[in-house]
Amino acid sequence: MCDCSKARGHGWRGWMPLPDSQYLQASGPWLDLTYRLGPKVPRATVFPQPSFRRLKSLPEDPLNITEMQMVVHIGTHVDAPRHFYSDGPAFHEISLERLSGPGVVLRVMKKPGELIEPDDLRRCAVQIQPGDIVALNTGWSQYAGTPAYDDHPYLSSEAAQWLLEQKIKLLACDLPTPDMPVGRRPANYNWPAHHILLGNGILVAENITGLDALAGERVEFMFSALNIEDSDGAPARVLARRLARTDATT
Template sequence: MSNPQRIIDLTINLSDDLNGVEISSVKTIEKDGWNTSYYKIYSHVGTHMDAPRHFGNADQAIDEIAVGRFITPAWIIDATDVGPKGFITLRHLGVLLSEFSPGESLIIKTGWSSRLGTPEYLDDLPRISKELAEWCVENRVNILAVEQPSVADVHNLEEVTEIHKILMDGDVIIVESLINVEQITAAKVTMIAMPLKVKDGDGAPARVVAIL
C-alpha cells in the first residue's frame, strides 16, 4: 500500500566538519568485532532545541520539557526576502495573523541554510524582530523553528538575550539551524522535533522532520 505522506528531514548531520563536534573511534570490527565511537557534542551544535535554562529564564532543563510538545502542526512562513542581518517581522505572517490557532508552531523559511559552512551563516543571520517574538508569546506559539543558527544576533548580547528571554518567558520553544526547508511545498505540516534527553541540559541537538 502506498503511503501518501512525504517526510522531509530538516536536520543537519553531526560530523567532525562542524565546530562543536568531535567523533573518535573506540572499537573497530577489525580489532574488536564491532564498531563503537565517542561523541563529544556542544549542546547547541547543528539542528538543536533551546531549553529555558539556556538564558536563565527559568530552571527548566531540556529533559523537563513536556514530550507532547515535540509533535506539532506547523505553518511555513516565507521570509526568503529577508537579506543578511535583516528582520523577520509580522508582515511575513500574512493571512496567518488571522488563521493561526494557539498551540500551533511556525517554521520560518529564509533560505539561510544554504550558507551553512560559511562565515556569514553565523555572522550575518536574519533575526526575529521583537514584535514577532511578542506576537508568538501573545498567540501561544508552541515551537518557533528557524533555519539560522540563532533567532537573534549572536554578536549582540543585548539583542540575543532580549529575544530569547521574550520567547522563553512566554513558553515558546526555540529550534534553530534547520535545513531542507525549501523542500516543503505545503503551507502547513506536522513537525516532529525530538531533542536528546540530557539531564539538566540547557539545550540539545534534535532530530527534526516535517510530515506533509
C-alpha cells in the same frame, strides 16, 4: 519586551497553555529537516567544533565504538527554557506534546543582518493557530558551511512578541539563532528573542534545513530531541510532513 529581571536567570513565566490534541491527516511522506551530525555541522561560531573518534574499530577490535564530544546547542537542536532561565525547566522536564504536533512553515526573505518584523510574518499566506509549531523559512540554510551563514536575518523584539501573541508552542528557524548575528551584537546584548520566547514557555529550535519544500504549508512536526537530564538544550532529529487541507486550513 525582553526579560529584565534583577537576578539574571530568573523570571520564567511558565508554559503556554495548549489546545486539546487533534486528529491529523497527513498528505505526504516524512521529510528530514536535520543536518547530519559531524565535525562540520552548522553551529554558532562562539561554540567549539564537535569531535568524534573511534575508541574501538573493526577488524582490529571485535566491534566499532564511537565517542562524541559536543555542545548541545550546535547542529539541529532545541533550546529548553533552562538555556536562559535558571528557574525554567530543563530538557528532561519538557513533555512530548511540546515537541510534536501541527504547525506552519512561514517563508520570509531577508538580506544579511536584516530584521524580520511582525508585518513580514503577517503577510505569509498561511494562518497560525493557537498551539502551532512555527518554522521560519528564510532560505538561509543554503549558506550553511560558509561565512555567510553567520550573518543572517533575525527577529525583532516586536516579531518575537507577535509570535507570543499567536500562542505558538515552538519556533524553529533555518538560522543559527533567531537573535542578532554574533558579529553585529553590541556590548551587553541581551538576546531579546530568546528571552521573550523561552521566558513564556515557547521552545526554540535552530539550524533547521530542508524547509523550502514545505514553505507556505500546514505540516505535522516531530522534534525527536535527546532527553538529557538537567540540560539547557538537546540535539534533535526533526521530521515534518504535509497535512491534508481542510476547510480550517484553506
